[in-house]
Amino acid sequence: MYLRFFSKVFSVMAGPRPVVFSGPSGAGKSTLLKMLLKEFDGVFGFSVSHTTRKPRPGEENGKDYHYVSREEMQAGITKGDFIESAEFSGNMYGTSKAAVQAVQAQNLICILDIDMQGVKSIKKTNLNPIYISIQPPSMDVLEKRLRARKTENEESLQKRLQTALVEMEFSKETGQFDVVIINDNLDEAYGKLKAALLQEIQKVKSTTKA
Numbered sequence: 470m471y472l473r474f475f476s477k478v479f480s481v482m483a484g485p486r487p488v489v490f491s492g493p494s495g496a497g498k499s500t501l502l503k504m505l506l507k508e509f510d511g512v513f514g515f516s517v518s519h520t521t522r523k524p525r526p527g528e529e530n531g532k533d534y535h536y537v538s539r540e541e542m543q544a545g546i547t548k549g550d551f552i553e554s555a556e557f558s559g560n561m562y563g564t565s566k567a568a569v570q571a572v573q574a575q576n577l578i579c580i581l582d583i584d585m586q587g588v589k590s591i592k593k594t595n596l597n598p599i600y601i602s603i604q605p606p607s608m609d610v611l612e613k614r615l616r617a618r619k620t621e622n623e624e625s626l627q628k629r630l631q632t633a634l635v636e637m638e639f640s641k642e643t644g645q646f647d648v649v650i651i652n653d654n655l656d657e658a659y660g661k662l663k664a665a666l667l668q669e670i671q672k673v674k675s676t677t678k679a
């Protein structure tokens with residue numbers, strides 16, 4: 470009885486576990502996480518990363534990313550502002566401590582969308598997230614999706630496809646991810662994602678109700 474009470478108090482104090490999304494560029498991470506953020510408003514919050522890449526049409530500074538220069542990013546890293554950072558396809562990306570704290574301060578499930586290097590770095594911290602890998606059904610489908618997205622030139626597309634091969638192999642390593650979801654049919658993939666996160670979603674809903 471007391472044990473149940475204290476474990477509930479402790480889990481509320483500790484806050485919900487963050488969720489890391491990783492997987493090849495073009496696998497559908499942003500698509501799926503946007504669906505979660507929309508359906509579960511007040512449950513999930515997005516950790517807005519910093520990047521040195523230029524914004525794509527429709528992307529907003531402070532919402533999709535914090536767009537910064539290489540100098541600014543490097544200065545932040547040197548100051549210790551980042552939990553992790555990585556070079557990906559010719560640009561720098563990183564998760565700031567402030568980005569994660571901003572979400573956790575609202576008692577929301579913090580979603581991080583990061584590459585494989587980020588996953589390896591986060592594993593060395595005490596963030597303790599649930600690791601979810603989003604994978605495409607095949608390289609052919611991935612290439613078609615990336616081309617159809619029209620965000621890359623031929624050079625950056627080829628770089629992303631090369632990196633995708635490594636990310637796909639990484640997801641097959643035992644113990645790297647808690648859940649691996651093949652994003653073939655979008656609705657089915659989203660269903661699997663929700664099922665994987667159901668327990669955490671219910672925890673947040675029950676604490677916000679109380």
Ligand SMILES: Nc1ncnc2c1ncn2[C@@H]1O[C@H](COP(=O)(O)OP(=O)(O)OP(=O)(O)O)[C@@H](O)[C@H]1O
Pocket residue numbers: 492493494495496497498499500501614615617618652653654655656658
């Ligand atoms: N199941 C799906 N079926 C068909 N198209 C999809 C599916 N999932 C995502 N897409 C499309 O594939 C493209 C890539 O998806 P998305 O941008 O979400 O990938 P990502 O993993 O977030 O990529 P990045 O890491 O580069 O940000 C988008 O144009 C998206 O609309």
Ligand SMILES: Nc1nc2c(ncn2[C@@H]2O[C@H](COP(=O)(O)O)[C@@H](O)[C@H]2O)c(=O)[nH]1
Pocket residue numbers: 490491492493494498518519522553554555557562563564582583584585586587588
């Ligand atoms: N290690 C990190 N990787 C990140 C971060 N934010 C995004 N990413 C990853 O970069 C690639 C490319 O993203 P894109 O928006 O340019 O297509 C993708 O795999 C993201 O997951 C971060 O903060 N750290």
